[in-house]
Amino acid sequence: MSSSSSSRDAKAFLVQGEEASYRLLVESVREYAIFMLDANGYIVTWNSGAERIKGYQAEEIIGRHFSSFYPPDAVESGWPDYELQVASTQGRFEDEGWRVRKDGSRFWANVTISALRDERGRLRGFAKLTRDLSERKRVEMLAADGARREQMLEAERTARIEAQRAARMKDEFLATLSHELRTPLNAILGWTQMLRSPQATEGGVDVRHGLEVIERNARAQIKLVDDLLDLSRIMAGRVRLDVxxxxxxxxxxxxxxxxxxxxxxxxxxxxxxxxxxxxxxxxxxxxxxxxxxxxxxxxxxxxxxxxxxxxxxxxxxxxxxxxxxxxxxxxxxxxxxxxxxxxxxxxxxxxxxxxxxxxxxxxxxxxxxxxxxxxxxxxxxxxxxxxxxxxxxxxxxRDFDFSGRVHPTHPTHPTAAENVRLPALDGIRVLVVDDEPDARELIQRILQNHGATASCVASAEEALRFLAASPPDVLISDIGMPGMDGYQLMRKIRADEPRDRRLPAVALTAFARSEDRKRAILAGYQTHLAKPFDTAELVLVVAGLMNRT
Ligand SMILES: Nc1ncnc2c1ncn2[C@@H]1O[C@H](COP(=O)(O)OP(=O)(O)OP(=O)(O)O)[C@@H](O)[C@H]1O
Ligand SMILES: [Mg+2]
Missing domain, CATH: 3.30.565.10 (Histidine kinase-like ATPase, C-terminal domain)
Structure with a gap:
């Protein structure tokens, strides 16, 4: 037996009578690394097989955490802890993968971890058995040539990391699911018992409150189940949209x-x-x-x-x-x-x-x-x-021409403005603010063609004077203008008007970055239109602001 089994740790760890037979068994094995971990994964015993395979003497490794044997990427992904977690919940865990020797070299290992429990079921630690399968792996690798070998290694690594992630996720999910289902059940059962207790019959329990708690928790549980069913239905492509x-x-x-x-x-x-x-x-x-x-x-x-x-x-x-x-x-x-x-x-x-x-x-x-x-x-x-x-x-x-329904898997993308029956803008008064004469004229024409009355000004200052004299129904304003810009204009307007009678306003900008849009909305514009826009868009936006769609 290696020096470790005589160490005090190991003595404390093993129950008296078991020690002798354990010694014999373990000592005879040199092909396997056999060692034990305490419940937190720290090494407490070490046999000669372990010494041979991993290259550590008992004195140097006892007391260290068993994750020292894993490559850094495995440690980083939490794999060693995951192994212990599975072993402790399922009794046993088996795995094949790369492990690291004391000198830093890697070997391909087959690993079995078994949970050790005392007679009262308390977790005492783990027995770990590691076999060096490098030889088998080497033969496999030799069969492949250089580049392919690299590929094999890489593929193996990726597959392993992915499998680890998936396995951990599934495990965590099951733990989460049972936790999430049990939490409301606890409240439901607890209150049910309370309501059936003698105190309840004597009126010492707030029945109404109890029933409320039960109902709330039952509903919470329904939501969980609905979500699960929903997801499986959606994943199986069985969800029907009522479009x-x-x-x-x-x-x-x-x-x-x-x-x-x-x-x-x-x-x-x-x-x-x-x-x-x-x-x-x-x-x-x-x-x-x-x-x-x-x-x-x-x-x-x-x-x-x-x-x-x-x-x-x-x-x-x-x-x-x-x-x-x-x-x-x-x-x-x-x-x-x-x-x-x-x-x-x-x-x-x-x-x-x-x-x-x-x-x-x-x-x-x-x-x-x-x-x-x-x-x-x-x-x-x-x-x-x-x-x-x-x-x-x-x-x-146009998308709703046929009986108001559209098949969701064949969405129709409106591209041109033709064929679209646009709403009329009759009687709507629009003020257009833009420092560019061509842009002003274009907007004015589009609006007039659809029945609106459009007035134009070339600056924010003029716009403010115009608004004071004859307020329109809708304001369309450019953002980038010399002097006061479109943001400042809107903030001024919003600051001066009553909160319940806000002038519907559209911001026009050449930049369609989402920050620009957000800025426009935050400055007080209800909506934003990016240049270049098409006729239909402009008309629809104005109609929308006036509830004419
Ligand atoms: N607004 C957010 N801020 C920070 N983290 C978020 C936010 N939304 C989602 N997450 C992260 O994404 C995870 C997945 O969100 P998801 O809505 O799918 O699940 P959940 O809210 O945890 O549970 P469920 O929606 O099933 O009740 C969350 O657990 C959280 O870690
Ligand atoms: Mg959520």
Whole structure:
């Protein structure tokens, strides 16, 4: 037996009578590294096989953590801990992979870890058995030539990391699921027992409150089950969209209303900047509302008290964009690519404080894509909030010509303005502000052709004088102008007018970056039109602001 089994640690670890037989068995084996770990993964015994295979003497390795035998990438991905976790929950774990010797060289190992429990079922530690399969591996590798060998190694590494991630995710998911299902069950069972207790019959228990708790928790559980079923239905392609002409603003407002109580309860401010002329999409209103609601509930969930959640709805040329941004905990760059994966949550089961199954965003993504749209996430990193943006194709009247239904898998993309029956702008008075004479004239003509009366001015200062003298129904203003620019103009207008009678206003800019759009909306414009725009877009935007669509 190697010197280790005589060490005090090992003595304490092994139950008296077992030690002798263990000694014999272990000593006779030189082909295997056999050693034991305490419950936290620190090495407590070491045999001669271990010495031979791994190159450490007992004195140098006992007391160290067993992750020393793993390559850095495996340690980084948390694989050693994962092995112990599986061994302790399932009794045993077997794996094949690269391990590292004392001299830094790698060998291909077959590893078995068994949990050791005492007679009362308490975890004492782990027995670990490692076989060196390098020879077999070498023969395999020799059969392959150089480049292919590299490829094999690389493929093996990638496959392993991916498999590790998937295995961990599945495990974490099951743990999360049982936790999430049990939490409401606890409350339900606890209160049921309370209501059946003698005190309850004597009126000493608040029955009404108890029933409320039970109902709330039962509903929470229904939501979990619904989400699970929903996801499997969506994944199997069995979801049916009830596609209609949907005013997106209604959907967004519906979602905001249902998220409001949660925001209030948590002390998170919920702000909205919704373009009333944003228009329509072809979609299933209930499903779209579900998407926005999911984004809102995440934003509220991951934003601490005192924070802010902002919903922005705007029309950007042929798209409608909804973005939900928050000032919350943010998403680290390394996790960002995985947020839409099923069952993925940044917090693993042990440290999670937020609840949920990690399904919400996976469902959102599927639903948005079924609508022919896209969704993406941005974050400045941990502690810096997150923004989720959904883009959907704007639908014009023509899309609904046949019985008001569109097949979602064949979205029609409106390209030209022809064929579209545009709403009339009769009687609408528009003030156009642009320092460019050609641009002014073009807008004026388009508007007049559709029945509106359009007046033009060449600067923000002139616009303010005009507004004071004869206020129009709609203002269309360029942003970049010499002197006072379009942002300043709008802030001045908003500051001076009564809150309940806001002048509908459209910002026109040559830059369609999303910051520019946000700036325009934040300055007080209801909507934004990027140059070049087409006739139909301009007419639809004005009609939308005046509720003429
Ligand atoms: N607004 C956000 N801020 C920070 N992290 C977020 C935000 N939204 C999502 N995440 C991260 O993405 C993960 C996945 O989100 P998802 O909505 O899919 O799951 P969940 O909210 O954890 O659970 P479920 O939606 O199933 O109740 C979250 O667990 C969280 O780590
Ligand atoms: Mg969620």
């Amino acid at each position: 209609q002409r949907v005013a997106l603003i209604d959907v967004v407002q519906g979602a905001i209303e249902s998220a409001q109580p949660a925001a209030q309860a948590k002390g998170v401010r919920l702000e909205q900047v919704l373009d009333p002329g944003s228009g329509f999409v072809a979609g299933d209103p209930a499903r779209l509302q579900q998407v926005i609601w999911n984004l809102l509930s995440n934003a509220i969930k991951f934003t601490p008290r005192g924070g802010r959640v902002q919903v922005l709805l705007e029309r950007v040329n042929s798209h409608l964009e909804i973005s939900v941004s928050d000032t919350g905990i943010g998403i680290p760059a390394s996790f960002l690519p995985h947020v839409f994966d099923r069952f993925s949550q940044k917090d693993s089961t042990a440290s999670r404080g937020y609840g949920g199954l990690g399904l919400g965003l996976a469902i959102c993504k599927q639903l948005v894509e079924l609508h022919g749209g896209s969704i993406h996430a941005e974050s400045g990193g941990e502690g810096r909030g997150a923004t989720f943006t959904v883009k959907l194709t704007h639908a014009v009247a």
